[in-house]
Amino acid sequence: MDEGGLSYTRPGRHRRVLLADVLDYKEARRSQRRQGLDELTRLTEESGLYGD
Structure with missing residues (x-):
């Protein structure tokens, strides 16, 4: 949330x-x-590393 990935409001102590x-x-x-x-x-x- 702090990084802007999710918007929020903060009317008090909680988001x-x-x-x-x-x-x-x-x-x-x-x-x-x-x-x-x-x-x-x-x-x-x-890469040929995936098993069949």
Whole structure:
């Protein structure tokens, strides 16, 4: 949140985050993770290290 990845309000001591923003953030992180894993798999296959 402090790094700007998720917007929030702070009416008092606690941060308030919209559910829609949390769900969007979660999906974006999931997509990034999947892309990273796909890239790692591709590189491993190209190197001949991926077991059949």
